[in-house]
Amino acid sequence: MTTKTYDVVIWGATGFTGRLVMAYMAKTYGVDGELKWAVAGRNATKLAEVKQEVLGPDADKLPSVLADSNDEESLRSLVADTKVVCTTVGPYALYGSTLVALCAELGTHYCDLTGEVQWMHQMIETHQSAAEASGARIVHTCGFDSIPSDLGTYFIQREMHKAHGVYAPRVKYRVVGSSGGVSGGTVASMMNMMEESGVNPEILDIIADPYALNPPNMPRGEDGPDQTTAEYDRDFRQWTGPFVMAGINTRVVRRTHALLGYPWGAHFRYDEAILTGDGPAGFAKATLVAGGTGLMTRVAGFEPLRNLLGRVVPAPGEGPSVSDMENGFFEIELRASNPDDPAKDLTAVVTGDRDPGYGATCKMIAESAVCLAVDDLESAGGFLTPASAMGDPLISRLTEKGGMGFSIKGAGE
Ligand SMILES: NC(=O)c1ccc[n+]([C@@H]2O[C@H](COP(=O)([O-])OP(=O)(O)OC[C@H]3O[C@@H](n4cnc5c(N)ncnc54)[C@H](OP(=O)(O)O)[C@@H]3O)[C@@H](O)[C@H]2O)c1
CATH class of the missing domain: 3.40.50.720 (NAD(P)-binding Rossmann-like Domain)
Known part of the structure; x- marks a missing residue:
């Protein structure tokens, strides 16, 4: 060697x-x-x-x-x-x-x-x-994108199997809270993706395909397009809005499932959204999130507006301040449904002790x-x-050294 x-x-x-x-x-x-x-x-x-x-x-x-x-x-x-x-x-x-x-x-x-x-x-x-x-x-x-989604799903499926001997046919990823900022390199990557789509519209089809990263000629699944509007989630008893990273993370989790040999079943489903709270305020916030995400996509997809946006966002090499990163955090909940008994559904909590995009990334x-x-x-x-x-091994490293937490809600109480 x-x-x-x-x-x-x-x-x-x-x-x-x-x-x-x-x-x-x-x-x-x-x-x-x-x-x-x-x-x-x-x-x-x-x-x-x-x-x-x-x-x-x-x-x-x-x-x-x-x-x-x-x-x-x-x-x-x-x-x-x-x-x-x-x-x-x-x-x-x-x-x-x-x-x-x-x-x-x-x-x-x-x-x-x-x-x-x-x-x-x-x-x-x-x-x-x-x-x-x-x-x-x-x-x-x-x-x-996409470690909390991918390892979070892997973790909750592992725990479901350990506790109940089955795997969940459905996992939902919900952002409970986060705070941080964005860097010039990330903005440049998003802009470049939209620019490439303008030149080659086939790219839009790839981006929109829920199984874009699945191995070719292998089974896909039943998931459809990512959420784009406000939706009420009965499991979480809250309104939800679209999560901007869902278009990446869901593809990664679905590829994981295929690469592992479909252990979670042919009907396994996975989706991501942001929790916005209950009642009219939760609905209003979810609608705002949906409107904002839709607007950003339209602005980034239209060249003159994209150029304007390029003048106000951070340039390559720039990013959030040290205090924004140190005071930042993220908290995600993943809910796995038990195929036999809803009383045995599990909720995992995945956390990070810095802003998601940089301090934790x-x-x-x-x-x-x-x-x-x-x-x-x-x-x-x-x-x-x-x-x-x-x-x-990566879950162990991230919990022991990387300031992340992976736990089951209510376990050990
Ligand atoms: N997934 C996530 O959670 C996440 C989080 C953060 C960042 N990102 C991604 O990470 C990437 C970097 O982001 P950033 O904000 O750190 O960007 P950045 O500050 O612009 O840094 C880009 C780096 O690439 C180097 N570079 C550019 N052109 C090069 C070339 N031709 N050959 C060799 N090196 C070259 C630059 O070198 P010079 O200094 O010499 O210009 C610099 O070191 C982006 O794609 C961003 O989307 C993803």
Whole structure:
């Protein structure tokens, strides 16, 4: 077996999210500890400056690698030298394809933060066979989209089976509360997705397909389009509005189910929404959420308005303030229905102690990278999801080190 220079390389370390991943890795694993890791970027001077800012006197102890998405040889050398590439270079559809191809070819594990469904669809179609052959585990969506959804569903199904010997035919994911902000890179990725759709309308069909990420020629399921209006949820006894990440997360959870071999049954259903409360106020809030989400989609889909929006949102490299991240949080509930007895339905609570998009996401992707590098995983190579690639070991890491909680409501009372 060839020995790699690094266990993990963080590519994109000069960006808003990459810096946070670097800081978390240094705090959690040290810069010269047992785990061999490095940071990578395309500009040596900027990378050195950012390392100095983030790590201070420890900056020189952490190795740097230069790699530009426009220079395939630089990427090939990075990929050949490491067990896991953890990338925060986005929009991924613009800068990420060569890296994925090389990881699949050379058997290097990979994790990212993309939410670009059309790009994941294309990467799976093009490189799945190479990744299976080389043993590379390629894992997209290792941030707030879609770890709480994917591991949350995996967790509640595990607990349902443990408690009652059955799996739930339906799981609902509901956002109870969250606070945080958005970065320039995320806005750029959303804008790019809409721009690509304008040029190639087939992309809209892929984005709208509830099973867009399911393996081709394998059974799909009974889920329809994502929620777009205010709806009353009898299980939660509250109104709900559309959740902006549902279009990504639901596809990931459905792919997990397929990759695990459909353990939750041929009729398994999964959906996501935001809880807005009971009564007229809950209905009004749900209607506002639905209106706001619809408006954003229309604005982003119309070029002149998109350009206007581009002037008021954060630029690449910018993002929420430190205090917004430190005071941020998220709380999700997942409800799993028991197929035999509604009294045995379970509700799981998934929490994070920082804002979802950055403070918590940087821990999720960092722990995913370390998990892929050092944990004893059962999964084979291919395009996997967080749950199908890393399941229990990643839940343990995120609860022990990543500030996340996975629990069953009412358990132990
Ligand atoms: N799923 C989630 O929960 C979640 C959360 C946060 C972020 N994200 C995603 O993560 C990505 C990064 O977001 P961000 O806000 O951190 O973006 P950002 O601040 O704009 O950072 C982008 C990074 O990519 C690098 N880069 C750009 N072009 C490159 C190229 N040609 N070759 C090599 N590196 C290049 C930049 O390098 P320079 O510094 O040299 O320009 C920078 O390091 C986005 O796609 C965003 O959607 C997802």
